[in-house]
Amino acid sequence: MISENTAKLHIAIFASHTGTNMQAIIDACRRGDLNGKVCAVISNNSNSQALEKARIAGVSEYHLSNKTYPEEDELDEAICKVLTESGADIVALAGYMKKLGPKVLKQYRGRILNIHPSLLPKYGGKGMYGTYVHEAVIGAGEKTTGVTIHLVEEEYDTGKIIRQCEIEVLGGDTIDTLSKRVLEREHAFYVETLKLISEGVIKL
Ligand SMILES: Nc1nc2c(c(=O)[nH]1)N[C@@H](CN(C=O)c1ccc(C(=O)N[C@@H](CCC(=O)O)C(=O)O)cc1)CN2
Numbered sequence: 744m745i746s747e748n749t750a751k752l753h754i755a756i757f758a759s760h761t762g763t764n765m766q767a768i769i770d771a772c773r774r775g776d777l778n779g780k781v782c783a784v785i786s787n788n789s790n791s792q793a794l795e796k797a798r799i800a801g802v803s804e805y806h807l808s809n810k811t812y813p814e815e816d817e818l819d820e821a822i823c824k825v826l827t828e829s830g831a832d833i834v835a836l837a838g839y840m841k842k843l844g845p846k847v848l849k850q851y852r853g854r855i856l857n858i859h860p861s862l863l864p865k866y867g868g869k870g871m872y873g874t875y876v877h878e879a880v881i882g883a884g885e886k887t888t889g890v891t892i893h894l895v896e897e898e899y900d901t902g903k904i905i906r907q908c909e910i911e912v913l914g915g916d917t918i919d920t921l922s923k924r925v926l927e928r929e930h931a932f933y934v935e936t937l938k939l940i941s942e943g944v945i946k947l
């Protein structure tokens with residue numbers, strides 16, 4: 744339970760690749776736009792730009808994957824240990840491509856957020872990540888897409904929806920133009936949502 748208070752929100756961020764949402768959250772904390780601190784960045788990808796961005800920002804970063812922990816339950820436990828030791832109040836998945844395990848889900852139930860680049864429940868679930876989502880949206884002839892921030896449960900994209908915003912699909916949109924426009928909107932949307940949580944306006 745995230746209680747309304749003036750204490751900084753300690754945020755652990757998970758990212759697998761580029762990490763632009765992670766960077767937006769780090770920057771917002773540093774600017775004072777979000778009463779928070781990114782206490783850890785975790786990636787399953789040792790070569791990710793996300794880990795490099797975290798190193799440059801001076802944020803504690805961890806490569807935790809099936810390469811470092813081949814046994815799934817050991818990886819699950821290792822992630823729990825890092826989250827506990829980092830003092831994380833809340834977990835923000837931001838382009839994290841792997842399924843969180845049962846131990847992490849139990850330890851942080853109700854306090855794990857994920858951002859998804861569509862209006863869930865449409866275009867979610869296994870295989871629906873990154874540009875595959877925008878490809879499906881355009882392929883279906885949708886006039887509107889959007890961004891969803893939801894709580895994370897065992898199955899992909901099934902948790903309670905916390906906030907959504909709509910984004911128009913333009914006539915000439917390609918996968919590239921749409922993904923760029925959605926990603927740009929995600930950055931402010933994630934920061935706004937975390938701010939509302941830190942202020943107790945959104946109660947988890
Ligand atoms: N326990 C949970 N873990 C995660 C969730 C979740 O809701 N529950 N959300 C995902 C993020 N996500 C969508 O928002 C998502 C990410 C990845 C996939 C997917 O199909 N992944 C592939 C593997 C892709 C790869 O290895 O690069 C797969 O599982 O086959 C779907 C949805 C984060 N974790």
Ligand SMILES: NCC(=O)N[C@@H]1O[C@H](COP(=O)([O-])[O-])[C@@H](O)[C@H]1O
Pocket residue numbers: 758759760761762763764765837838839858859860871872873876926929
């Ligand atoms: N299903 C999960 C999913 O598709 N997540 C998406 O991955 C991108 C990560 O970008 P980033 O690494 O630059 O923040 C974002 O568009 C996010 O919505």
